[in-house]
Amino acid sequence: MGRYVVQRMGYMVITLLIIVTITFFLMQLLPGTPFSNPEKLSERQLELMSAKYGLDKPLAIQYMTYIGNLIQGDLGLSFQSEGRTVISMIGDRIGPSALIGGQAVVIGVLCGFILGVISALKHNTIFDYGSVFVAVIGMSIPSFVFAALMQYYIGVQWGLLPVALWKDYSYSIMPSLALSAMVIATVARFIRSEMLEVLGQEFVTTARAKGITEFVVIIRHVLRNALIPVVTVLGPLTVSIMTGTLVIEKIFAVPGLGEQFTLSILVNDYSVILGITLFYSALFIFIVFIVDILYGILDPRISMGGGKKDAA
Amino acid sequence: MGETILSVDNLDVSFQTNSGLIKAVRGVSFDLKKGETLAIVGESGSGKSVTAKSIMQLLPKQSTRIDSGSIVYGGNDLLEYGNKEIEKIRGKEIAMVFQDPMTSLNPTMKIGKQVMEGLIKHNNIRKKEAKKRSIELLTEVGIPYAEERMNSFPHEFSGGMRQRVVIAMALACDPKVLIADEPTTALDVTIQAQILNLMKELQKKTGTSILIITHDLGVVVNMAQRIAVMYAGEIVETGTLREIFYKPKHPYTWGLLQSMPKMHQDQSVPLIPIAGSPPDVSLMHDGCPFAARCPYVMKVCHNHKPDQTQISVTHAAACWLEDDWAPEIKQPEKIGGVSNS
Numbered sequence: 001m002g003r004y005v006v007q008r009m010g011y012m013v014i015t016l017l018i019i020v021t022i023t024f025f026l027m028q029l030l031p032g033t034p035f036s037n038p039e040k041l042s043e044r045q046l047e048l049m050s051a052k053y054g055l056d057k058p059l060a061i062q063y064m065t066y067i068g069n070l071i072q073g074d075l076g077l078s079f080q081s082e083g084r085t086v087i088s089m090i091g092d093r094i095g096p097s098a099l100i101g102g103q104a105v106v107i108g109v110l111c112g113f114i115l116g117v118i119s120a121l122k123h124n125t126i127f128d129y130g131s132v133f134v135a136v137i138g139m140s141i142p143s144f145v146f147a148a149l150m151q152y153y154i155g156v157q158w159g160l161l162p163v164a165l166w167k168d169y170s171y172s173i174m175p176s177l178a179l180s181a182m183v184i185a186t187v188a189r190f191i192r193s194e195m196l197e198v199l200g201q202e203f204v205t206t207a208r209a210k211g212i213t214e215f216v217v218i219i220r221h222v223l224r225n226a227l228i229p230v231v232t233v234l235g236p237l238t239v240s241i242m243t244g245t246l247v248i249e250k251i252f253a254v255p256g257l258g259e260q261f262t263l264s265i266l267v268n269d270y271s272v273i274l275g276i277t278l279f280y281s282a283l284f285i286f287i288v289f290i291v292d293i294l295y296g297i298l299d300p301r302i303s304m305g306g307g308k309k310d311a312a
Numbered sequence: 313m314g315e316t317i318l319s320v321d322n323l324d325v326s327f328q329t330n331s332g333l334i335k336a337v338r339g340v341s342f343d344l345k346k347g348e349t350l351a352i353v354g355e356s357g358s359g360k361s362v363t364a365k366s367i368m369q370l371l372p373k374q375s376t377r378i379d380s381g382s383i384v385y386g387g388n389d390l391l392e393y394g395n396k397e398i399e400k401i402r403g404k405e406i407a408m409v410f411q412d413p414m415t416s417l418n419p420t421m422k423i424g425k426q427v428m429e430g431l432i433k434h435n436n437i438r439k440k441e442a443k444k445r446s447i448e449l450l451t452e453v454g455i456p457y458a459e460e461r462m463n464s465f466p467h468e469f470s471g472g473m474r475q476r477v478v479i480a481m482a483l484a485c486d487p488k489v490l491i492a493d494e495p496t497t498a499l500d501v502t503i504q505a506q507i508l509n510l511m512k513e514l515q516k517k518t519g520t521s522i523l524i525i526t527h528d529l530g531v532v533v534n535m536a537q538r539i540a541v542m543y544a545g546e547i548v549e550t551g552t553l554r555e556i557f558y559k560p561k562h563p564y565t566w567g568l569l570q571s572m573p574k575m576h577q578d579q580s581v582p583l584i585p586i587a588g589s590p591p592d593v594s595l596m597h598d599g600c601p602f603a604a605r606c607p608y609v610m611k612v613c614h615n616h617k618p619d620q621t622q623i624s625v626t627h628a629a630a631c632w633l634e635d636d637w638a639p640e641i642k643q644p645e646k647i648g649g650v651s652n653s
């Protein structure tokens with residue numbers, strides 16, 4: 001197990017390095033430079049600015065410098081916000097994003113779980129069709145539509161929650177709900193199909209044949225087995241939450257990481273774009289790693305790191 | 313023979329499916345006596361498992377319809393039992409062993425726990441006692457180092473060992489009836505013999521009645537005193553082992569016996585398969601289900617279902633050939649477990 005973890009860490013570092021490299025060079029394809037946007041600078045000023053940030057050096061040198069700093073845990077300075085380090089900018093912005101993302105996951109997983117379980121247990125009944133319908137809606141309607149609808153009804157018409165901006169906790173509720181639709185749909189669909197599959201397996205009949213109650217059969221035998229593969233959706237879910245926040249934070253004017261990211265792309269703030277990309281990637285890779293570990297713990301059939309499980 | 317412990321009478325089971333109604337079991341009747349082993353034999357799809365599962369209400373509730381019949385155990389009709397009542401029967405009075413030990417154990421639960429589950433439910437005992445009893449049971453069915461193996465998961469066992477675990481689970485609460493649905497089909501030949509012997513031994517000790525389902529006549533000879541031959545959802549012939557093997561009356565039984573390899577059989581004698589394939593049970597009509605494949609078919613067979621004709625106290629066949637006015641026909645020469653030379 002220990003060896004497996006170390007090995008995986010190694011792969012994670014390599015993956016990140018590849019992502020940084022690709023992003024670094026792709027970014028050069030963005031139209032303009034960090035200094036072409038705001039106000040007109042003279043030739044001389046531009047040269048001075050470029051020299052200050054090292055942009056006058058050959059690309060290879062710039063790349064090497066960046067990687068060198070990265071290894072020391074330094075993501076560099078922002079090109080646009082005077083004197084701010086990228087790390088401190090991410091630090092400032094992560095709170096609201098983590099809050100709405102986290103809440104969306106909790107709401108989504110809970111509701112999706114309930115919908116999925118009902119669907120499977122009441123297979124081919126009106127309950128099943130109802131939850132499948134909800135899931136399809138959540139899957140096919142983009143989150144910004146939910147966001148707009150909620151802003152109009154909950155925010156404007158009924159005045160229950162603030163429409164936008166970010167002052168206190170109540171401002172986080174609507175963005176979280178808008179984000180969670182997708183999560184609910186994904187989780188519900190997945191749990192439904194996993195449970196249906198497990199319910200059709202012979203060991204469930206064996207369990208029933210022992211005379212234990214249906215409730216215990218479902219909890220102890222069906223759910224346990226159905227939930228193991230469900231942990232694998234955590235990876236794709238993280239991605240959809242991250243991409244979701246890009247849009248949702250803009251709509252609700254949440255000062256989060258996603259909003260910063262879109263902003264930085266618009267103004268060619270290279271170091272911030274790189275930094276946030278790196279952060280998102282690291283988060284995703286980390287979650288995939290956690291899912292793998294969890295899977296190994298939950299499913300006794302999987303042995304990690306070549307640990308031998310002998311067959312009699 | 314002794315008294316009847318389980319009596320299935322005129323059972324009709326059908327399934328509501330997307331492609332229509334499937335009448336999987338039609339008018340099946342049989343008795344299981346105390347301490348005996350009754351084998352149900354028949355081709356794949358003939359409704360053996362459906363019959364077995366309906367006894368313990370293990371068929372999917374939503375799609376299954378039990379149209380008529382009764383399953384009497386201990387003076388009551390099990391078909392009328394509600395959830396709570398049937399749970400008290402399952403595992404405690406009647407237990408079941410399934411075909412494929414690879415899929416009939418929960419892959420994520422330690423086998424000890426799986427054996428203990430039924431014990432705790434039915435015997436009202438504490439975990440510690442249940443554990444002790446489970447170790448005894450596993451030892452009894454021939455699992456070495458049972459105490460350590462309690463903590464193993466099913467994938468750490470071979471097929472034969474798993475089937476032993478399944479049998480231990482089934483026998484945990486000393487059931488009066490054991491239903492074994494093709495308990496050895498998924499196992500290789502040497503393991504098959506071991507498992508069958510184990511079941512026989514345990515039966516000797518506990519006096520359990522066994523209903524064994526199989527399409528392997530070798531298993532039948534090894535285990536059963538009586539046989540019910542099933543075809544397309546109906547029992548076409550019942551009798552003792554001797555009666556079915558030496559004096560079979562139904563053309564389907566003849567075909568079944570001819571198509572089976574026998575031990576010590578001259579290799580040059582070819583096996584004779586039954587021509588055609590089983591009828592689509594969703595399209596069944598009024599006549600004999602075997603009419604379409606029967607080499608001795610008569611006009612009457614197509615339109616009228618033959619009743620069971622009692623040949624001896626223990627032997628009955630549902631075939632028009634047994635009717636008084638039917639023409640005398642010559643049975644095929646070499647049938648059964650032994651050639652009649």
Ligand SMILES: Nc1ncnc2c1ncn2[C@@H]1O[C@H](COP(=O)(O)OP(=O)(O)OP(=O)(O)O)[C@@H](O)[C@H]1O
Pocket residue numbers: 327328329334336354355356357358359360361362363372375527593
């Ligand atoms: N849950 C179900 N829904 C619909 N049809 C079913 C269901 N279970 C069984 N059947 C059908 O009922 C018929 C009898 O099936 P059954 O499993 O009893 O056959 P079997 O005699 O046990 O065959 P095998 O030797 O292959 O186990 C088959 O045609 C099968 O397709």
Ligand SMILES: [Mg+2]
Pocket residue numbers: 360361362493
């Ligand atoms: Mg079967």
